[in-house]
Amino acid sequence: MKLKVGVIFGGETVEHEVSIISAVQAMEHMNEDKYDIIPIYISKDRIWYTGKMLMDIDVYRHFDDLKKYAKQCTLIKKDDSFYLQRTTGLFRRTITELDVVLPIVHGNNVEDGTLAGLLDSIGIPYVGSNVLGSALGQDKVVMKQVFKDMNIPIVDYTWFYDSDYAETPDDIVNRIEALGYPIIIKPAKLGSSVGITYVKEAKDLREAIEEAIQYDNKIIAEKAVENLVEVNCSVLGNYAYQQTSAIEEVKGKTDFLTYQDKYLGNGKTKGVKKMPSKGMVSASRIIPARIDTGMEEEIREIACEAFRALNLSGLCRIDFLIDSSTKRVYINEPNTIPGSLAFYLWEPVGKSYSELLDELITLAIKDYKARHKKVYSFETNILNGYSGGLKGMKGKLK
Numbered sequence: 001m002k003l004k005v006g007v008i009f010g011g012e013t014v015e016h017e018v019s020i021i022s023a024v025q026a027m028e029h030m031n032e033d034k035y036d037i038i039p040i041y042i043s044k045d046r047i048w049y050t051g052k053m054l055m056d057i058d059v060y061r062h063f064d065d066l067k068k069y070a071k072q073c074t075l076i077k078k079d080d081s082f083y084l085q086r087t088t089g090l091f092r093r094t095i096t097e098l099d100v101v102l103p104i105v106h107g108n109n110v111e112d113g114t115l116a117g118l119l120d121s122i123g124i125p126y127v128g129s130n131v132l133g134s135a136l137g138q139d140k141v142v143m144k145q146v147f148k149d150m151n152i153p154i155v156d157y158t159w160f161y162d163s164d165y166a167e168t169p170d171d172i173v174n175r176i177e178a179l180g181y182p183i184i185i186k187p188a189k190l191g192s193s194v195g196i197t198y199v200k201e202a203k204d205l206r207e208a209i210e211e212a213i214q215y216d217n218k219i220i221a222e223k224a225v226e227n228l229v230e231v232n233c234s235v236l237g238n239y240a241y242q243q244t245s246a247i248e249e250v251k252g253k254t255d256f257l258t259y260q261d262k263y264l265g266n267g268k269t270k271g272v273k274k275m276p277s278k279g280m281v282s283a284s285r286i287i288p289a290r291i292d293t294g295m296e297e298e299i300r301e302i303a304c305e306a307f308r309a310l311n312l313s314g315l316c317r318i319d320f321l322i323d324s325s326t327k328r329v330y331i332n333e334p335n336t337i338p339g340s341l342a343f344y345l346w347e348p349v350g351k352s353y354s355e356l357l358d359e360l361i362t363l364a365i366k367d368y369k370a371r372h373k374k375v376y377s378f379e380t381n382i383l384n385g386y387s388g389g390l391k392g393m394k395g396k397l398k
């Protein structure tokens with residue numbers, strides 16, 4: 001019997017389209033002899049759709065047709081099994097059973113733990129990080145607070161809420177300037193470089209803050225790393241064991257990697273029609289990164305520590321900033337569900353994309369079984385003994 005794998009993607013996030021590309025690409029690499037692949041697409045208005053047609057990238061160019069032909073659905077538990085059930089039509093028919101779910105979502109409202117929470121509350125096994133790990137991975141402030149506690153190297157930073165800036169803008173500006181220019185201003189919980197500004201001098205600071213505030217209520221200001229070299233390393237595993245991938249060096253055209261650099265590269269890949277051949281990006285990447293063995297070791301070690309510190313599991317990509325003149329390495333951020341699942345970092349170490357997906361699905365099921373050996377609930381007569389309270393409930397129980 002084939003394993004029924006639901007691949008969930010999309011969602012109301014600025015990285016919606018990127019998620020579609022990542023998911024279609026993953027589905028193309030899943031071994032159809034082993035898996036029954038069930039695409040589950042969350043539209044920008046948060047409606048869930050399923051249907052084999054959703055495995056074809058062209059479908060997303062004609063949303064009206066997609067709405068007409070794909071089936072609206074929801075995920076439910078019935079008896080001891082999980083199903084996709086229709087949400088339209090006269091009868092709420094089940095469409096298919098699911099054994100495990102593979103979320104390939106990026107950004108707010110999905111990757112930040114919200115989808116993990118939904119899947120956990122239903123109880124279905126899924127690939128990747130749990131609620132806590134996903135949420136920590138999305139908040140650039142809280143993750144740094146955790147890193148600091150674990151002595152994982154981070155850049156100097158300060159943070160504030162939009163309401164703080166509205167009340168005492170001068171205090172906030174002074175606090176940020178104490179970091180020393182150049183400074184990077186970022187929305188704390190976004191992604192894909194949206195709302196981020198590289199500020200070289202005082203005259204541009206307030207505009208950068210106001211830009212970031214448009215996207216998030218929480219803002220982080222970081223000391224910018226100069227002589228910047230950016231490298232990324234993927235980690236696969238769980239809290240008990242980790243493997244690391246090849247390390248890539250990523251090059252942008254400006255002071256920092258823009259959305260254009262990350263997803264559109266030289267501008268040839270407009271829209272989602274043409275699939276980038278190497279991962280998410282046509283941005284120039286060098287694999288392996290041009291760093292010495294000592295630094296490579298350091299990066300692998302920090303990547304695994306960060307993976308554990310943030311309670312991650314499944315697969316992530318950890319991004320680093322290096323000052324090439326001081327040789328100091330800083331962790332920038334994890335991506336708990338990286339674009340293209342960072343498959344292109346595993347190929348050079350001998351794992352094909354199909355094998356990577358096999359490993360992730362196997363790990364998810366194994367970890368799920370291990371978790372379920374822990375005690376989650378126990379028989380109790382607490383409600384039988386709780387007569388007093390029920391009197392108070394009288395009216396409400398009618």
Ligand SMILES: Nc1ncnc2c1ncn2[C@@H]1O[C@H](COP(=O)(O)OP(=O)(O)O)[C@@H](O)[C@H]1O
Pocket residue numbers: 155184186190191192193194196222223224225226228230252255256257319321332333
């Ligand atoms: N402290 C920093 N110093 C120098 N460059 C930075 C710093 N933080 C971010 N960048 C640049 O900005 C890009 C986007 O920032 P990042 O924190 O990774 O946000 P996102 O979640 O949008 O990917 C990075 O890839 C890097 O090029």
Ligand SMILES: [Mg+2]
Pocket residue numbers: 192319333
């Ligand atoms: Mg990033």
